[in-house]
Amino acid sequence: MYLEHFGLTELPFRITPHTDFFFDGANRGATLDALLYAITHDEGIVKVSGEVGSGKTMLCRVLMERLPDNITLIYLANPSLSREDMLYAIADELRLSLPDNARASLVLRTLQDHLITSFSEGRQVVVLIDEAHAMPVETLEEIRLLSNLEANRHKLLQLVLFGQPELNDILARPDMRQLKERITHNFGLEPLVRDDIASYLDFRMRTAGYRGPSVFTPAALKMIARTSHGLTRRINILADKALLAAYATGSHQVGSKEAQAAIRDSEFSQATYTDKKTHKNLIRTIALGCAAIALVAATWLIATAQRPAVPAAEPVSSSAHPASSANPARTRTRDAPAYPLIQERIAAGQHWLEQTPNNHWFIQLWATDATQQAQVENFLSEAVAHQADINNIRVYFSSLSGQPRYGIIYGDYSTHAAVMAAIDQLPSALKKTKPYPRQVIRLR
Structure with a gap:
C-alpha cells in the first residue's frame, strides 16, 4: 500500500x-561465515540458539544457499518427530531404497552404507534441524547416536541444531550431557x-x-x-x-x-527475552553478576600485584624470607602466581583491546568456565611447548553470557579474508579446539 x-x-x-534481505551487521555475517567454516571443516554437532524472532530461520535459509555444491543438504522442520520417524525422514530425503515397514536398525544400517558411499565420492551430508528445542528427548538422543556414524577417522554426518534458549536448558540436564559433549560449536544470535x-x-x-x-x-x-x-x-x-x-x-x-x-497496534508477548529474564532468572543473574564482579576484581588485583620491581619470573622463596611464613598473604603476593600465563595473557589482552579497532578480526581458540583456570593454564603451556607464538595469544574475561568465562584468542586481522586464511595456517596445537573467526566489537 x-x-x-x-x-x-x-x-x-x-x-x-x-x-536478499539478510542483514550481515550485528555479527550476523560473521556468524554465518563461522557456521560455514564449522560445517565444512568440523566433525561435531553445531548449535545455533536465539530468542523467538531473533533471525534463526533467516540465518538457516541463507546458510542453505551458501553451502558448497559437494554438500547434500537435509532440512528437518518438524520438531515433533519420534526417533524412528527422524531416521525415516532422513532416509526419505536421501531417497534410500527400503522395504515397507523396515525396522529402525535396517534404516540405520542402510543410511550408514549410503553415507560411506557419499564420503568416498567426496560428498558431505549435512542435516539442519529447526526448532530443536521442541524435539522429544528420545529424538535428541538419536541425534547423538547419528553423530557416531563414521568411517576411518571422519564423521559421516554433520548435524546443525537451531533452537530457542530452551534448548540450552535441555542440554544442561544431566541426562543430556553425552549429547552436549558432542557439540563442538555454539553460536548465539544476540539482539x-x-x-x-x-x-x-x-x-x-x-x-x-x-x-x-x-x-x-x-x-x-x-x-x-x-x-x-x-x-x-x-x-x-x-x-x-x-x-x-x-x-x-x-x-x-x-x-x-x-x-x-x-x-x-502491536501485541507482543511479555514472556519473551528481557521480561522472561527479569521474572525467571533475576536472583540467578544477580548472583552471577556479583560473582563476576568479584572475579574481575580478584583478577585485577593479581595482575596488579605482578608489576613490582622484582620480576615475576623470579619467585621469592619462604626460605629466603622467613617472615613470609608468618604472613600467608605476603607469601602469595611475593611468590610466583599460581597461573602466571593466564595473568600475563590477560594483561596482554587488555592492552590489545584498548587500542584495536572494532572492525578488526581475531581467532577464537577456546572459551570455558572461569573456574577452569588450570585447564586454561595447561592450554597456554601446551601452546608454548608446541612453539606457538605466545605473543599472538591473549586471554579475556567476560560475563556477558550470564556466566563468568575465560576466552583464549589469537591474532589481529584487518579483514575477514585474512582471518580465515590464518585459521588454516594455525599450528596443530591450536586447532584441536575448533577455532573460528570473531570481530573485536563482540568483546566490547
Whole structure:
C-alpha cells in the first residue's frame, strides 16, 4: 500500500525470510561465515540458539544457499518427530531404497552404507534441524547416536541444531550431557542494539528500492529499540506498521507519532527475552553478576600485584624470607602466581583491546568456565611447548553470557579474508579446539 509513496519496489519488512534481505551487521555475517567454516571443516554437532524472532530461520535459509555444491543438504522442520520417524525422514530425503515397514536398525544400517558411499565420492551430508528445542528427548538422543556414524577417522554426518534458549536448558540436564559433549560449536544470535537497528532499517529500506534520506528519526528508533528488545521479527512488524502510519498521514518520515501508533497496534508477548529474564532468572543473574564482579576484581588485583620491581619470573622463596611464613598473604603476593600465563595473557589482552579497532578480526581458540583456570593454564603451556607464538595469544574475561568465562584468542586481522586464511595456517596445537573467526566489537 505504501510502496509507491516511499519509492519502494517491494515490501521491506516482511516477516517471512527473504534471503536478499539478510542483514550481515550485528555479527550476523560473521556468524554465518563461522557456521560455514564449522560445517565444512568440523566433525561435531553445531548449535545455533536465539530468542523467538531473533533471525534463526533467516540465518538457516541463507546458510542453505551458501553451502558448497559437494554438500547434500537435509532440512528437518518438524520438531515433533519420534526417533524412528527422524531416521525415516532422513532416509526419505536421501531417497534410500527400503522395504515397507523396515525396522529402525535396517534404516540405520542402510543410511550408514549410503553415507560411506557419499564420503568416498567426496560428498558431505549435512542435516539442519529447526526448532530443536521442541524435539522429544528420545529424538535428541538419536541425534547423538547419528553423530557416531563414521568411517576411518571422519564423521559421516554433520548435524546443525537451531533452537530457542530452551534448548540450552535441555542440554544442561544431566541426562543430556553425552549429547552436549558432542557439540563442538555454539553460536548465539544476540539482539540488535540501537545503532544496529538503525543500520538494519536503512539496509532493508534500500534493498527494497528506497533512495532517499533515512526515513526513521532518532526518536522513532529509540521507541522501536525499546519495544522490540532488538528482535528482528518485532522490528519488522513495528517498522511496517510505522511506514503505514506515515503513509496514512502523507508523511515521508517516521517519527515518534508514527512509531507510537505502530506500538499501540502491536501485541507482543511479555514472556519473551528481557521480561522472561527479569521474572525467571533475576536472583540467578544477580548472583552471577556479583560473582563476576568479584572475579574481575580478584583478577585485577593479581595482575596488579605482578608489576613490582622484582620480576615475576623470579619467585621469592619462604626460605629466603622467613617472615613470609608468618604472613600467608605476603607469601602469595611475593611468590610466583599460581597461573602466571593466564595473568600475563590477560594483561596482554587488555592492552590489545584498548587500542584495536572494532572492525578488526581475531581467532577464537577456546572459551570455558572461569573456574577452569588450570585447564586454561595447561592450554597456554601446551601452546608454548608446541612453539606457538605466545605473543599472538591473549586471554579475556567476560560475563556477558550470564556466566563468568575465560576466552583464549589469537591474532589481529584487518579483514575477514585474512582471518580465515590464518585459521588454516594455525599450528596443530591450536586447532584441536575448533577455532573460528570473531570481530573485536563482540568483546566490547
